[in-house]
Amino acid sequence: MDKKQRILIVDDHTLLRAGLRALLAQDPGIEIVGEASDGRDAVRAVGQLTPNLVLMDLTMPGMNGIEAVTEIKRRYPDVRVLVMTLHKTEEFIHASLKAGADGYILKDATHDELRVAIRSVLQGKTYLSMDVSGKVVSGYLGGGKSASGSSVFETLTHREREILKLVAEGNANKVMAEFLSLSVKTVEKHRSNLMAKLGVHNAAGLTAFAIEKGLLVR
Numbered sequence: 001m002d003k004k005q006r007i008l009i010v011d012d013h014t015l016l017r018a019g020l021r022a023l024l025a026q027d028p029g030i031e032i033v034g035e036a037s038d039g040r041d042a043v044r045a046v047g048q049l050t051p052n053l054v055l056m057d058l059t060m061p062g063m064n065g066i067e068a069v070t071e072i073k074r075r076y077p078d079v080r081v082l083v084m085t086l087h088k089t090e091e092f093i094h095a096s097l098k099a100g101a102d103g104y105i106l107k108d109a110t111h112d113e114l115r116v117a118i119r120s121v122l123q124g125k126t127y128l129s130m131d132v133s134g135k136v137v138s139g140y141l142g143g144g145k146s147a148s149g150s151s152v153f154e155t156l157t158h159r160e161r162e163i164l165k166l167v168a169e170g171n172a173n174k175v176m177a178e179f180l181s182l183s184v185k186t187v188e189k190h191r192s193n194l195m196a197k198l199g200v201h202n203a204a205g206l207t208a209f210a211i212e213k214g215l216l217v218r
Contacts, residue, residue, distance in 0.1 A: 004031040005122055008049060010042040010068070011035075011057040011084075016107075020055065023111060030118070039068030046072050046079055053122055056101070058085040058092060059204040063170075066092075066099050066208055073100030080121045084114075087208075091200070093132050095208040103127035152197060153213055160197075161215070163190045167203055168210035 007030055009017050017035045024030050033049045036042040040063040046054060054072060058065035069081050082103040083096045096104055103121040105114060106129045113129070120127040156164065159180075166176045173191070177184045195201060198209050 004029055005053060005118075006031050006033045006049070006051040007118070008033055008042065008045055008051040008054045009035045010037075010039070010045075010054060010060075010065070012037045012060040013057075023114075024118075027115065039063030039065060039071070042068045043071045043075070046076055051079060053080040053082060053118065055118075056081050056083050058083060058087055058096065058208070059202065064204045064207055066095050066204075066211055067170075069096060069099040069101050082117055082121045082127065084109075087205075088132060089199075089205075089208075091198075091205070091209045091212050093128075095211040098211060104132055105129045106131055152199075153209075155197060156194070160190055160194050163187065164194055164206055164210050165215045167191065167194075168207040168215060 007024060009020050009024075009032060011017050011020070014037075017037075021032050021035070024032055033051050034045050036045045038060045042054065042056065043063070045051075056065045056069060060068075063071075065083065065085070069083070072079055072081060080102045081100065082105060083101045084105050084107055085092065086107050087093075088106065093104055103117050103126060105117045105127065109117070109129060117127040117129075162180065163176065166179065171179070173184050173187045176182075177187045180187070191206075194206060198205065200206055200209065
């Protein structure tokens with residue numbers, strides 16, 4: 001890389017963004033052109049700042065990282081995206097790659113691994129952390145779906161699948177209740193049951209699972 005590579009950092013934690021900025025600033029071949037705290041700001045910043053690479057968190061308020069990756073790749077296909085997250089589950093990994101991510105690295109990676117990941121992705125390669133690469137291989141050998149994920153999905157009721165899709169589309173409980181003619185309390189119960197069945201803890205997890213199962217049409 002002869003010229004400086006322009007990088008945009010996207011994460012909802014201010015201290016983590018500051019830490020990454022300070023860390024990456026040590027590399028003379030990198031220029032941090034900006035930061036964003038959620039997916040919607042990230043998409044806007046890519047259009048304004050024209051980075052070569054986006055370091056993308058997944059769990060953020062508003063538009064989450066997977067949705068942001070999808071939108072960035074749709075609008076700016078030449079921009080490389082390296083997901084940097086705490087999530088190790090197959091649903092998040094597969095959903096990120098399906099959205100168009102060029103790499104997937106965990107937040108507990110070393111500085112050296114991060115540098116390798118950035119360089120690899122900028123060179124047009126796909127980079128996967130060692131901790132997640134095995135899960136990707138096993139998932140794709142099984143037809144792109146994990147056996148456990150498929151079997152769990154099959155146990156969901158029709159109503160739970162409706163709730164899953166609506167959550168993934170970003171709807172609030174009150175909106176879902178009105179749309180389905182249910183009480184907010186009933187929607188909350190379905191949502192809680194969904195998270196328990198799928199082993200996720202928030203809307204981002206439900207969204208990742210929904211995208212992986214093809215419930216969202218982009």
